[in-house]
Amino acid sequence: MLTQLHIRNFAIVDKLTIDFHNGMTAITGETGAGKSIALDALGLCLGARAESTMVRPDSERAEVTASFNVHSLPLVMQWLIEHDMLDESEREDDNCIIRRTLTAEGRSKAFINGAPVPVSLLRELGGMLVSLHGQHDHHLLMKTEYQLALLDQFANHSGLLNKVNKAFREWRALVREQRKLIEQEEAQESRRQLLQYQVNELDDFNLAADEFYELESNHKRLANASGLLEDSQFSLNCLYDGEHNNTYTLLQSVIERLNGSAELDSNLEPMVAMLNDAAVQIEEATRELRHYQDGVDLDPELLADCEKRMGIAMQLAKKHQTAPERLSELHESLKTELAELTASTERLDSMDGEIDKAKNNFATLAAELSKNREKAAAKLAEQVTNTMHKLNMPDGEFSVAIESNIEEYACSQGIDHVRFLVSANAGQPQQPINKVASGGELSRISLAIQVLTAGQDNLPTMIFDEVDVGVSGPTAATVGKLLRQLGQNNQVLCVTHLPQVAARAHQQMFVSKHTEAGKTITSMRALTDEHRIEELARLLGGDTITNHTLANARELLAG
Known part of the structure; x- marks a missing residue:
């Protein structure tokens, strides 16, 4: 409040x-x-x-x-x-x-x-x-979407409305996703076919990560195998295997001479130790060189295979406009893209069932909402008609027409098209409210609907800003009674x-x-009872206040 x-x-x-x-x-x-x-x-x-x-x-x-x-x-x-x-x-x-x-x-x-x-x-x-109700709300009453909002307000089923809204959004989101996937499918089919061809080609070649670097290294070794063997054999001869003056033999001679001298001068001992270490290193290098020789292949067929695979790798790299060493990386990238496109196709194939399920869920909730609206419409029609009679429209009749069609009217508010129908005079058929109601009649009907729907709003404060424009006399008295009745359970502020x-x-x-x-x-300022009488008298008679208008004011206030 x-x-x-x-x-x-x-x-x-x-x-x-x-x-x-x-x-x-x-x-x-x-x-x-x-x-x-x-x-x-x-x-x-x-x-x-x-x-x-x-x-x-x-x-x-x-x-x-x-x-x-x-x-x-x-x-x-x-x-x-x-x-x-x-x-x-x-x-x-x-x-x-x-x-x-x-x-x-x-x-x-x-x-x-x-x-x-x-x-x-x-x-x-x-x-x-x-909740604010203005003097121009009766103009909004001409719009069917406002009529629907008023009916829902009167029905007071916001929880069900929220469920329908959520179900509709989920259904339409799936439809939009399907439409997007179809557009993508059409636009990307040629791309998918190209990717499939490229991936198949690279799958067949199956170049592993870093394999091209290994191919280059192997090719260099195989192409120069005879020279590598000659150099390693020459080195073995110089270090160890030569019959005369190989490095190991000469080093042993030096060690023997210095060992004798070290007995005379201990300062030579560190150098003798270093030379012994060098001898050990020469022996180790010799063993490694012999092992290396055993691993060098003079294999023309292996060299040819290596050259062939390198050639194919370079051809594919040129075809795909990348470096040979990045061909494996490109292969993985193309496979990922193809997988995404394939997943998109599989997603599209599975969407019809999801869309049907979402649509059925929306249809079920919307049908429940339609039933609620039908019940509320009958109740609202009866109450508005009764209020119209009180508002000096004794032959007036009001009804709410609801047409439900999921294909034509489906939206976040359900599947219903709502129209307020009215007959202001006896013998007249009911027609849409904007076609048969005069300005004064429309104001009274609007007021009746606003008061009745406001009572269902569950809001603590309701404001009516000159909503009684266009009414007078006994009708005005009825309006006052309606608003006072509304004020029994709610706070009502009324500019009048x-x-x-x-x-x-x-x-x-x-x-x-x-x-x-x-x-x-x-x-x-708030008026005391005495000041209220004076203000009511002014409203009754204008600037000139007489005993007669004061008496009328007291009678109004007492009534």
Whole structure:
């Protein structure tokens, strides 16, 4: 419930603090006094579009703060907790404070319980706190999508609507994916065929990673095998196998001579040790050279095979515009791409079943939604018709036509096309509401629907901004009774110019404006019973208040 609204430097409001109460509150005032300004300010606070013109002239910033008691709104409390705007330990705190500031340059900031938030969160929270019905809503009533929204609001089946919406989105997402895959399949078939040919060719050749480097190394060794054998044999002869003066024999002679000398001078011992190590190294090198000789192949066939495989590798590399040593990497890349295209084809082959299942799920939920709407439509039609009779349309009839067709009307709201039908006079067939209702009749029908659907909204605060335009006399009295009845269980704020409506309110506020230091200032104050009588008399008789109008006002207020 809205408990307080504080406005500063908004439009023609300098500074204004308004306390609100339960039940129905009527807001009245002179024409042009700004009766709707407080509601416009509340709309800004709840996330409406901000414009720099809203800032009072010669002011730097406008500010609107709205306080709500959310004690009996567990969903709002849970929302605040989930968005870290209310601690679990603070559940006993009943207040939710929303603040919006707007600079003269058009920059705005938003806060919930002191925490800065994006405006989108204000709108989300505002939609859980306040329902606004404007004087131009009857124009929206001409649109079938608005009629559907009103019927769903009256049916109060948001949970089922959410399931239908989710099922529809899942179904359409699969359809879009299938369409995309079909387009890709058509566009990429030639690419897939090329990839298949290339992968098969590279599969047949089957060049392993780093194999080309091995081929190059083997080719170099095989092509120079005879020279390698000659060099290794020459080295063996020089080191060990030569009959005269090989390195090992000469080294042994040196060691023998120095061993004798080392007995005379111990300073030679380190050098003798080094020469012994060198002798060991020569013996080891000799063994390794002999082993190497055994491994060198003079094999023309092996050389030819190596040259052939290298030649094929270079041809394929040239064909694929890559280096021979990167051919294996390219092979893996092409296989991956082909696998992805193949998986896409397999996914496409399996999608018909998934789409049928998703469509059937949507159809089942949508059919349940259609049944709910049929039941709600019959109930709404009866109640609107009864209300029309009370609103001085004794022969009026109202009904809701629902046509269900999944192929033609499937959307996130189900499979139904809804039309509001009305007959305003006896003997007239029911027709779409925009074809048979006059402006005044349309206003009354719209008002009846708004009041009836608002009662199903489960929102704590409902605002009616001059929705009684176009009605008067006994009809106006009925409107007042309807709004008061609605105010028994909800907080109802009603901007009105009709004394019959204002008199039915539990409390009444008066909006006035005056000039101060050359500036226009709007103010709003709660009226006492005596002041209410004076204001009702003004609404009844204009600026001239007589004993007769005062008596009528007292009678209205007492009734």
